[in-house]
Amino acid sequence: MNIRLFSYFVTLVIKSRMEYRGAFTIGVVGQVVGYAANYLVIWLLLQNFNTIQGWDWTEIAFLYSLNLLTYAIGASFTYTPMVGLDQIIVNGNFDMYLTKPLSPFLYFLANLFNIGYIAHILISSVVLIWSISQADITWTLYKAIYLLLAIISGSLLQAAGLIVIGSLSFIFLRVQYLFSIFFKLKEFIAYPISVYGTLLQIILTWIIPLAMINYYPSLYIFEDSLLTNKILGITALVIGPLSLYLAYRFWMYGANKYQGAGG
Template sequence: MRFLKLYARFIPIYFKSKSEHGIMFYLDFLGFAMGHIVNFLIIWVMLDRFNTINGWGMYEVMLIYTMNMFTFGLASIFFSFQMWEVEDMVAQGTFDVMLVKPVNPFIHMIIRTFGHFYLGDVIIGIIMFIVCFNHLNVHMGFTELLILTVVLIGATLVQAAFIVITGSMCFWFTRSGALMDMVVHGIRSFMDYPISIYSKFIRILVTFVVPYAFVNFYPSQLILNKKGETLFSPVLPYIAPVVGLAMFILAYMVWNRGLNKYQGTGS
């Protein structure tokens, strides 16, 4: 709790320092936002022409894209820049500073900085959730909001888990940026569309090996009540939060294993 209070005080100070850079601070948000706006336009143009993709309509596909974008943005605010910073510290041999502080290195890693770039993802995500739900006639009562909140937390944990797991590889290989790009940005891009359009191999990969499908595809089935879209088991849409928690615990274990490896090198 003490760390949360300190972090809450740190964020306004962080924004104040960044805003001193003037217009460049706001261009950070604009640059990230423009990429997503272009992708939404691509979906709109494509679905306006073909109406559906394997039974998924325009705003259903937009909802899938929005869940991927929104949860990645949330996870990246607290983990993405932080893991890049850890990689640089390991490469430069300065990570020892993290080990002598009276704070858990994992928590210290999180509170060192704040990924303000990704706030644009979150803001656009909120807007697009409202747009999609309105066009899909999805009523957000208390139960529906609770379900949405739980599945988004689970999805965010999945996104955070892969950022931490791939970032932690720097303890073994010094540089893990290429792996992070391949997994976090490469494989994740498959999730911008329903996985039912892909081959069985891809479906198995993103469900049971690299379970990104629990970020948006299975939660969307639950939110949109698309029970006829079951791929492997009708249970899968309900276990996204469990998968997210399990993945994050695994990520923390990988982080600790890497931390012990770094300590053992005598660096």
Template sequence: MNTHTLGFYLRIYRKILVQDLKSKMSYRADFIISTVGMIFTNLSGFLSFWILFQNFPSIMGWSYHEMLFLYGFSLIALTPVQCLFDNNWNLRMYVYSGDFIKYCFRPINLFFYYMSEVFDIKGLGQLAFGIGTLAYAWSRLGIGISVLLIVKVILCLITASLFMIALMNLAAATCFWVVQSGYVMVMASKFKDYAKYPATIFNRVFRFIFTFIIPITFIAYYPSLVILRPDAVPLLSWLSPLIGCLFFYISYLVWMRGATRYNGTGS
């Protein structure tokens, strides 16, 4: 039974992170190119909104700066899955090759051990762009600043992150049962592109799917309503922290079930 404390895991993670960053910074050109590439990728999304709103004053009641707020919010919320859980993309290769077995014999939480091995530093470029976009939209919308509001934003961002992390955990875990699971990962990742749009632009069928089956509307739309539309916050926005924690915990259980039942390739 694992009895390690949170402090223990934080100390272990700090040591792993330092070593991982040292190895990555030894290839500074690769880091700079990757970071710049990430910024330009996100800039293209910014420009698409700008071009779109040159012809339309609003979309389903959402203004240009409100859409930018959602976009910046989604970029920040997606940063943890980019930086801290990027090793999910390598899971199927470790499982299929049999190398995943090495993670099963350490006296430490298997999920933590595997995920802590990789920190995708280029995700910090996405974080910087997201903060800049959110700050710009925030100022243009005339939203005030208070301690309570900042706390709400932080809580909403954490909540939003849990949904995408959980979605990628579930997609990655399919490799324990499905041979061609790479397609599942790619499809799950593509869904994040819809997170930057308000749920109201989708028809009822897709709105239901993106809320209750593939809950990407919780990545930006429902959490952002607490800030953007404080006078008409739906129940799902208030429930999103609870739903996010539950969804993440379920994804963790599924991931761990597959991992603990893994016994290598047999070769």
């Protein structure tokens, strides 16, 4: 399946969802309000402590928004298909994705694209732009390009995490608890990982590199003087594409081993 055909399938999914505009609008408003409450909690916390490990409200808002925006972009393509994959396999419905003259991976993602994440994108983009305008950042063309690449890489890394867990459905069938663990881990990057112990920082940087989504890119944009953080900021741009490629290969490995609902 090429990009043009993939886009066509996504467009069809969006049109089908927009047939129920009232329900869609209510869902978007509800999610915006929910995430606005999360921002409010962080803001109230900063009113009492002023800074967290030297990060003020605008910097924390940038950090949180970068996490939420990249998650929304990556999850719009991967959350619904990967979370539902175990049930699709059990019901025997996965076979339909293997009997078409299309890439089963891209067809699977396109067919279950979730436009509902537009709410996440809206609120995170607004707060991200606001935090950029308020934070003490010296912007250059190079830094603007870096931010764009960081958003792309972070989105790919978020998607890769969901794909890897979803792929385990081919082996263990039931993996919903792993998604719960994944989202619990993601809560740690809502704040600078420097507030945690060394062991957890190592895990979030090198083992499950969630800090590459927002923490190290933020340090790079805020011009942290530590050379290690600058190197990790550049590394963050590579981790996303590499993780997605490995996740894709793992998914295809599982799909090739798939032998049917009773396999």
